[in-house]
Amino acid sequence: MANPPDKSSGKFRSAQWFGLPGKDGFIHRSSIKNQGWPADLFDGRPVIGIANSWSDLNPCNAHLRDVAESVKRGVWELGGFPLEFPTMSLGEPIMRPTTMLFRNLMAMDVEESIRANPLDGIVLLSGCDKTTPAQLMGAASVDLPTIMLTGGPMLNGKFKGGDIGSGTDVWRFSEEVRAGRMTAGEFLDAEAGMSRSAGHCSTMGTASTMASMAEALGMCLPGSAAVPAPDANRARFAHLTGRRIVQMVREDLRMSRILTRQAFENAIRVNACIGGSTNAVVHLLALAGRMGVALELKDFDRLGQELPLLANVQPSGKYLMEEFYYAGGLPALMREMGALLHLGAVTVTGKPVRDNIADARCYNREVIYPFDRPLKPQAGIAVLRGNLCPDGAVIKPSAATPKLMKHRGRAVAFESIEDFKARIDDPALDIDETCVMVLKGAGPRGYPGFPEVGNLPLPPRVLAKGITDMVRISDARMSGTAYGTVVLHVSPEAAAGGTLALVKTGDMIELDVEARRLHLDVPDAELNQRRAAWKPAPSGYARGYAKLYIDHVNQAHRGADLDFLVGKSGDVVTRDSH
Numbered sequence: 001m002a003n004p005p006d007k008s009s010g011k012f013r014s015a016q017w018f019g020l021p022g023k024d025g026f027i028h029r030s031s032i033k034n035q036g037w038p039a040d041l042f043d044g045r046p047v048i049g050i051a052n053s054w055s056d057l058n059p060c061n062a063h064l065r066d067v068a069e070s071v072k073r074g075v076w077e078l079g080g081f082p083l084e085f086p087t088m089s090l091g092e093p094i095m096r097p098t099t100m101l102f103r104n105l106m107a108m109d110v111e112e113s114i115r116a117n118p119l120d121g122i123v124l125l126s127g128c129d130k131t132t133p134a135q136l137m138g139a140a141s142v143d144l145p146t147i148m149l150t151g152g153p154m155l156n157g158k159f160k161g162g163d164i165g166s167g168t169d170v171w172r173f174s175e176e177v178r179a180g181r182m183t184a185g186e187f188l189d190a191e192a193g194m195s196r197s198a199g200h201c202s203t204m205g206t207a208s209t210m211a212s213m214a215e216a217l218g219m220c221l222p223g224s225a226a227v228p229a230p231d232a233n234r235a236r237f238a239h240l241t242g243r244r245i246v247q248m249v250r251e252d253l254r255m256s257r258i259l260t261r262q263a264f265e266n267a268i269r270v271n272a273c274i275g276g277s278t279n280a281v282v283h284l285l286a287l288a289g290r291m292g293v294a295l296e297l298k299d300f301d302r303l304g305q306e307l308p309l310l311a312n313v314q315p316s317g318k319y320l321m322e323e324f325y326y327a328g329g330l331p332a333l334m335r336e337m338g339a340l341l342h343l344g345a346v347t348v349t350g351k352p353v354r355d356n357i358a359d360a361r362c363y364n365r366e367v368i369y370p371f372d373r374p375l376k377p378q379a380g381i382a383v384l385r386g387n388l389c390p391d392g393a394v395i396k397p398s399a400a401t402p403k404l405m406k407h408r409g410r411a412v413a414f415e416s417i418e419d420f421k422a423r424i425d426d427p428a429l430d431i432d433e434t435c436v437m438v439l440k441g442a443g444p445r446g447y448p449g450f451p452e453v454g455n456l457p458l459p460p461r462v463l464a465k466g467i468t469d470m471v472r473i474s475d476a477r478m479s480g481t482a483y484g485t486v487v488l489h490v491s492p493e494a495a496a497g498g499t500l501a502l503v504k505t506g507d508m509i510e511l512d513v514e515a516r517r518l519h520l521d522v523p524d525a526e527l528n529q530r531r532a533a534w535k536p537a538p539s540g541y542a543r544g545y546a547k548l549y550i551d552h553v554n555q556a557h558r559g560a561d562l563d564f565l566v567g568k569s570g571d572v573v574t575r576d577s578h
């Protein structure tokens with residue numbers, strides 16, 4: 001349900017609070033006037049909610065209160081009334097057991113905060129990985145005019161005179177330490193040089209990917225996703241975002257007009273060409289579910305499989321987001337993609353994609369490759385099927401080792417990430433580089449929360465040979481900054497009784513990415529026996545949000561939203577508060 005602006009009276013939704021006569025209007029206006037607002041601000045002008053995921057506990061979003069001030073300038077300038085409010089914030093490097101457990105909770109917070117308050121338009125301020133999809137999902141279920149501004153990547157990390165990228169180089173350095181090729185002191189120096197400014201991860205990890213997805217979906221001003229957090233252009237985009245949301249309210253340009261099937265198809269294709277995170281799969285599926293767009297896992301393969309990698313950005317490439325921005329950013333890359341995109345899709349500018357990217361230019365062909373001379377010929381996320389993943393699994397070929405993408409190997413199975421950590425460094429573990437590491441119990445329900453542990457560290461004896469990749473399979477996710485021949489999001493997960501739960505060390509597993517096949521080479525009769533003997537482990541959560549999550553989370557191939565949050569309820573609140 002949506003309340004259109006009352007064109008005849010010129011009243012917006014907020015007038016149902018601030019425009020009321022009598023006791024209720026008095027209460028709504030009087031209380032908020034304690035902040036010094038003059039009476040004429042309650043004259044029916046658009047009230048703009050700035051949903052801010054700022055938090056000292058989320059370093060990637062810690063600068064967003066400054067960004068909000070710039071947004072407010074733009075709102076005031078066009079005659080709106082900006083009111084900033086906090087949302088939950090999810091700091092990827094800090095929260096336990098995993099931020100993904102809380103993405104849906106944050107989305108609930110955003111949704112209910114918007115609906116319950118006298119707001120006509122929304123500016124979403126996000127940054128770190130889950131904050132972007134959570135805000136989009138929550139806002140989508142209300143469906144007011146909404147625009148997003150992400151916080152931007154941090155400046156390039158520096159170590160020993162060279163650039164280092166968030167996450168990606170952490171994985172590399174930690175393996176170097178385990179292999180004895182890097183000292184603990186050097187590791188500490190790298191730690192001090194990696195995060196040099198405000199902003200989210202500097203690689204094309206999940207935060208940069210989701211910022212790019214938001215822009216590709218049409219939810220951000222074009223060109224804003226890649227602007228580094230400390231760059232004055234981010235404040236400029238914030239100011240313009242503030243201006244634009246006031247216009248969007250007057251135009252009644254709601255999320256449902258922007259987040260169409262075409263928008264999602266554009267995002268999936270852009271994700272392929274930027275070498276974006278596998279996490280985009282679950283987030284886009286969940287967001288589409290909120291909007292009632294029938295997106296499926298197979299769409300990612302169908303739309304992305306033939307697309308090349310154009311962005312030479314870590315982890316699939318060499319450079320960082322700072323260079324991507326200087327090279328022209330997402331508009332330049334989208335212009336390369338041309339007619340592969342739905343150029344008529346409407347965006348927050350009120351204009352189609354075609355107009356937004358018409359003047360985009362690439363200024364560095366080392367960073368953004370031309371479509372007819374790409375960095376890698378195939379970059380889309382591959383969706384695998386087989387008896388090990390009847391509802392699908394994903395792999396990112398651009399971050400994998402080509403010779404491992406067709407592989408048959410002996411499984412070494414781990415029942416949990418704790419089991420893995422306890423045994424992987426044991427010299428007695430019977431494992432070599434031809435084996436397939438299998439991790440169970442790290443799916444949405446099983447962990448709970450679907451953590452980023454799928455890029456399992458390699459055993460020391462393999463690392464000592466200078467080998468840096470092995471086939472790894474799990475029901476987990478992996479950081480968008482990570483790389484390797486890593487099969488993720490196996491569905492159904494082990495905790496839901498998927499075939500993954502039945503894998504035993506010594507079983508043979510076949511991976512064939514080109515054929516999109518993942519097969520556990522165990523006879524059906526044997527699998528049926530194992531299935532009959534399998535029992536789910538107790539979750540260990542008897543109360544609270546984790547219990548709610550475990551009882552209601554959808555599997556990975558459906559975006560891991562809570563089943564009762566799929567869809568939207570609109571912006572109508574039928575009952576008064578007093």
Ligand code: FES
Nearest residue numbers: 060128200201207
């Ligand atoms: Fe926040 Fe990477 S840790 S974006």
